[in-house]
Amino acid sequence: MKLKDLSLLLGLSQTTVSRALNDYPEVNEATRKRVKAAALAHNYRPNPRAKSLATGRSMAIGHVIPISTKHEIVNPVFADFIAGAGEVYSRNSHDMLLSMVPDVEEELTYRDLAAKASVDGVIVHGPKPNDSRISLLQSLGLPFVVHGRASDGDTGYSWVDVNNRRSFERAANFLMDLGHRRIALINGLEFMDFAQRRKDGFLDAFSQRGLSPDPALMVAGEMTEEFGYRSAHRMLAGTNPPTAFTVSSMIMAIGVRRAIGDAGKKMGRDVSVVIHDDALSYLPNGADIPIFTATKSSVHLAGQLCAQALLDIIQSGDTTPQHTLLESELTVGESTGPAPKGAS
Amino acid sequence: MKLKDLSLLLGLSQTTVSRALNDYPEVNEATRKRVKAAALAHNYRPNPRAKSLATGRSMAIGHVIPISTKHEIVNPVFADFIAGAGEVYSRNSHDMLLSMVPDVEEELTYRDLAAKASVDGVIVHGPKPNDSRISLLQSLGLPFVVHGRASDGDTGYSWVDVNNRRSFERAANFLMDLGHRRIALINGLEFMDFAQRRKDGFLDAFSQRGLSPDPALMVAGEMTEEFGYRSAHRMLAGTNPPTAFTVSSMIMAIGVRRAIGDAGKKMGRDVSVVIHDDALSYLPNGADIPIFTATKSSVHLAGQLCAQALLDIIQSGDTTPQHTLLESELTVGESTGPAPKGAS
């Protein structure tokens, strides 16, 4: 059933039928009713590609995920983010086009998407300081929203981000209020913008008290359980082990917890841990009482917000940048307690 | 730069240019060279939607992910699978269309995809016994490959699956060989096909020795850390606790490990654990020596295989079902050891 068939069937022109279905004002209300009823009855669905060709709009949003030619891991946060964004697209009858491309081809992919208008906009994932994608997309004129920010500037484009700096400042301060001073930071790779900001926040907390952290207790690496374990294991085995950890993700924290256990210590009593919790659906932070004390911010929600912001921009054509800074919620769980007596 | 421009530029007809670029035989080799060089020089990229409208093929593959109207979690396996599939699409210049739809609209989504040929084929995720999507897709004539199988029949369609039954049979047998008899099964929800098969394999191992497992030690639930923890915690606190666990995922096993620690026991010495490891990139099973003894099968690879199988089917037009049964690899880690003396 195509438009032509439907119009023949109704004894109307394609023009009128098309307009009736797309809610153009210049069509008689009675006619519109009739057309819509017929469309429904005959289960008519416009061909999106024909529509797209005619309008120049694709009704699709692109997500370009670079596949590192190196070993880099698939971002575990990805699934929940995408799910959030996808819900919004779905509700607004947009498609989501996912491109997994080798990182060297990333720029080319964006150029193609823009040149052929395969998508009406894109979401930029995992921004790095001075991210070249941002200027590229600006020059291409392709609407986009960044999940996160690029440290060098956050005014010229739209983004949705968590206040990572403040989160880690609060985390560190919370531990200091409990008497901890030897606090470790187990962070994600610091060429990622969010990791950089978390480190800054961590440092802020120290400098606010005229202190400075032990550089030996600050590490950054891939956000795996394994890295969390190794880092914590090494630190705990040192001569002057930390009494507390701030950890950049639940998954790394699981490794930290394992290391604490292996060291014969008890989390929350001997060693405190504060994590940043992305509220991943498959890694709930305990059911009733939180396992970890955490600064929590749902990445699923971030996905929804990014998607909605992008659709708004596309719809309105308004290019003034929109910024959404989410504040994380500090929830106290069982993983923190006062610093053990006698610890430096 | 569109086809018309290019043809004008070359002093050729659109027909010839189009044919030259698409490697039709009826074009002079010299002309083809000239055309291709010009296309490259002017960075010509055919508009996919126009192409698609003309050919009827979309060069896109659909993945329909139902969003449960209930609380169901986002599948953590999803990201790695998608990444694997995406790589293959990308290499074959196909797009991936991801639809997150409320589960009640799932069928409608498939109908739409088929009716409008928005995609050339789809991957079916998470099949359930008697999965209605399979017959629906068959009747729609939309090519598809299932990741997993539907228990009621696995001959009439193409699938890529892990030998789940055999994996859990081996896991249980491995534990029995170590002297364990009170072995628990912590499984995913058993309306999922894979979970059903794992249970079957688990039972097989027992019946092979004329034994049967304690039903109290067999649970199924959402595959979260939390569920693993609770289940193990409860069992270990019982009067006749298990000496070993078989666990359906790394994430649940992390919960099991926590419960073992909380119970003051040591994994690998007091309590053994065998898991199924999907080889998720962000949850490596240890670096040098595996933490968990595991039946391992990469879901990333499964994604690649599904994608490739589907592209092959689409390309060849051959509808005879293809089956790929992956055998998992049993790797012995530190989480297993002989059954403690005196345990029943």
Added chain:
DNA sequence: GTTTCATTTCAAAGCGCTTTAAAAAAAGTT
């Protein structure tokens, strides 16, 4: 030097929709 046949090129139609510009119908004015 025609005729035949294979090779190469082209004009035009078509994919299914939107949209411009114009026509037809209905409603208001004098």
Added chain:
DNA sequence: AACTTTTTTTAAAGCGCTTTGAAATGAAAC
């Protein structure tokens, strides 16, 4: 009743590509 204005409908062009059927070209055959 004749004219103007507004409302409603339509024919046709266009989006950028492929493909059909026909035409031009060149080589081979007579």
